Amino acid sequence: MKTRAITGFFFIIVMVGSVLLGHNAFGAFYLILSLLCLHEFYGLNIKSGLQPNRASGFVNAIFIYSIFAVMVYHDRPIYHSLLFLLTLTFSAIFIQELFKITVAPLTNIAYTILGLIFVTVPFTFFHALAFINGPFNFHYPLAFLLMLWANDTGAYLVGMNFGRTKLFERHSPKKTWEGFIGGVVISGGVGYLISLYFPELDWKHWVSVGILISFFGTLGDLIESMFKRSINVKDSGGILPGHGGLLDRFDGFLLAAPIVYTYLYFVVNV
Template sequence: MSNFWQRTLTGVIFVVAIIGGMWWHAYSYLLIFFTVVLLGMLEFVEMVKARPVSAQIGWALVLGIFWYVTSFFVLSGDISARWLMFVVPMIMGVFMTELFRNSNTPLLNIACTLIIPFYVALPFSFLHFLVFKSGVYDYGLLLGFFLLIWANDSGAYLVGVNFGKHKLFPRISPNKSWEGAIGGFVFTLIIAFILSHFDSDLMVIHWLIIGVIVAIMGTFGDLVESMLKRSVNVKDSGSLLPGHGGVLDRFDAVIFAAPLVCGYFILIRFLFN
């Protein structure tokens, strides 16, 4: 199977799984992205292992899972936000555990342990804000967010492959081009404009601003992911998704765009309510 058709088939299965999980139920949404978070953290663990550092993998996974799951139930209104305070003693546990490991790189060990949940689980917890924005589970806004993510990725890929000549950031990602980035930007704004006609709650300008955030931060997410992979001399974060690499390769834009989109909603709520 050619790389194009392999990439296309994987992409279709991936999209169906994501949309199906969001549509079916709040708990199926939680489960599908819990799986993404767990696999993403495990991929990050493998990248960390490529360097002479000994991260506390158990603590990293526990911290990430606790934050992701607890923030879901906090935003759904099922439990108090006070539960999130347990993250602090957990972080202290990472420092105290390092005392007994007799390692020559304790600072690096602690830093790498904490960056695993910070880079993967924390950004994905912002998706909970999108589905519980109105106080009850509603996947509509999150679906729109992912349509913008996919529009940016697809536009950048199609335009970059066919018209890319000027390198965007050759030191980090030699294959990325300005033409591709602009193509992704334009595709994203087109989809944002279309989505605005299906949403009576958000005006066109808000959807366009969200589109701008997704396009810009999605590009930064892609470049940062490339930087991290280069630092450990790997091409892909994993091989789970044929033609696409690993989970982190597929969700690098989400990791950077989701917190900024949620920040925008918090800002407009503060300014206009």
């Protein structure tokens, strides 16, 4: 427990610091995180007997993240043309499979692309949160992280003390409806507190974001649990002592980030 607490403390410091240090540090840090998470995802696939095309997968991950990062930094038509480079990098996923001797080439291709959709795309959306209303604004990604952590903490504490009714026992035996509701309430409460300091949105929208993070964050957690149980693995990795892998820490993040960005995009741009 002590190791877990120390690791969690320093991890939060690094995460918050990356948001506060400006758009260059922010962009670079979350690109690295996305690649590490993709590495764990492909590693889990390999443990299950698959052979995803990791080299072309990493190349595509870097291109997807970087191209969209440039587009949000500088919203000019010339940068949008960079999207056509993805036709070349995506072709590499299929071409690489030609040089491998495997019994399920299409399955390997499919899981390579799935990693990009499941891991890289959410990090791309999270990065774009900081530019949703123009210039770099750390309030949006920082608020997202605070509400995500509030949900996780609230669900854990309420579930541990009052949890009785299983939420989805087949995939996550420890999660309860009481914990889920506790996470929603606490995350929404943190959203309201954020509205007092971050005036970009009305309190109703910040609370709505907190509820969305709780709902889709929990679903993301369940989806990753389903995936790990299907290959009989407890943790996605061991990079974080006491916490497992990065995917274990970002499971809720992966589903919630695109949903929150979509919600805020329409709220901010009405």
